[in-house]
Amino acid sequence: MMHVSSLTVVPVKGLNASHPPSVTVTPTGIVGDRQFFLVDAAGKLFSASRTGAFLGLRASFADDVLAVADVRAPVDLGPPVLADFYSLKTVPTHEVLGPWAEFFSDVAGQPVRLVHADEPNGGTDVHALTLLGDASVAELAAQAGLVSVDARRFRMSIGFAGAAPHAEDGWAESEFRVGGARVRVGGPVPRCAATTRNPDGGDVDLKTLHLIKGYRGVSVGELGRGIHFGVYADVVSPGVIRVGDVLEPA
Template sequence: MTPVPALQVTSLTTTAIKGLGVVPRDEVELTRTGVVGDRAFLLVDAEGNLLSMTRTGAWAGHTAHYASESGTLTVTCPDGTAVTDEVRLGAALEVDFFRHHTVPGRVVEGPWAGLFSDRVGQPVRLVRPDADNGGVDLRPVTLLGDASVAELARRSDLDAVDARRFRMTLGFSGGAPHAEDTWEGRTVRVGGAVLRVEGPVKRCGAVNRDPVDGSGGVRALSLIKGYRGLGQSTLGRGVLFGVYADVLAPGRIAVGDTLELDAEPAALSH
């Protein structure tokens, strides 16, 4: 009998500002609300609506790092120049998050409005949510199998699909295509953390954006729908790819760690 390959972490990515490019990480510290420093800030338009990768890819080539110890934020531009400033909080604001919920926060004063507004030609504000990891969509962690990404490429007659366009917390090898879809309610031990899979991620137009420059090209949303159809998620019916997870026990996770699934699904609590 051919041994079943172990499930193993192959990638970890975060972004301090939702809507900017994701940054590969060798290891991360996972709390109950998410990876330390991940999705710590949001960008909003003049009306206080979230500006995500779906609405603009103008910032895909920018990356951000938040040093919580010193309270400083650094944004690195595609040309290598960087802007660093102390995080100074201003007016309170309720951010409209996909018309699904609102996220309370404070506008961040300093150079950020000018920096981000210039890139898109409209007024933009940087917001620090009141809660840690306040920029995560629904759950603190997302998972996607490498085999699922490879299956998308195969079904679409593409040589490869860059997994960064899905902006997932954790990628893993060793499973069959879309194996993660069958894990809802199951406990996953990885590194020093314990997760519980909570259901599928409903994809939006952000997956059509090139992860390097934010341009279009690969119509990933249509390609996924072409062979997977539509399914049901917490956000309603749509194109599903990858899964959410909650954090049952915080801990450190590193590339190369093994994912260990429990034998039976645990009872879900929403």
């Protein structure tokens, strides 16, 4: 029987992820996930693909207060920013005022701004959720001749156990019940250089893309040719999902 083994929330995209025991899922994604992100002076997304400097930091956001490391401040929105997201889309946001530009610029070593997406989960890439099987991560490790690979480096919304390696690849357009929610699985997730970084320290410590390509090759997804690992999913019915919940065909 398949079940949820992990859940991932990243309030500020590019920072260290949190792994709560439960999440609330809405049509746009997990409540609080990827609501904030960083942009450079030109308004382009400044993510973990560009730097690992932020992966040692974890954010929390509650009661309209954002906390990162020892910095804590109410979220005060300033001027609008139309953020360039990988040249795939533009995301309407507003700059977050207060200590954040100085704080994150010091960490990055260059000017960056913290922005708040106007829409819920505005910092997600394409679809509301992502799924990845634990067996798929174990297969990557086996193919690479490693004892294990830390699944956290993939920052997937829902990790699950109890299926064969890469079983999720065959689920496109299928619907699944998971906890109190219902999701529809989409196509494969193209991976980027962020997966090569240690999920805690940010150093490049594993040639993830090279290893995945070595046994899975390059394939075509909705964003074109890429190195794929895990799948997207959309929310059909919102609800609460907990670690340990059964994942089953609807």
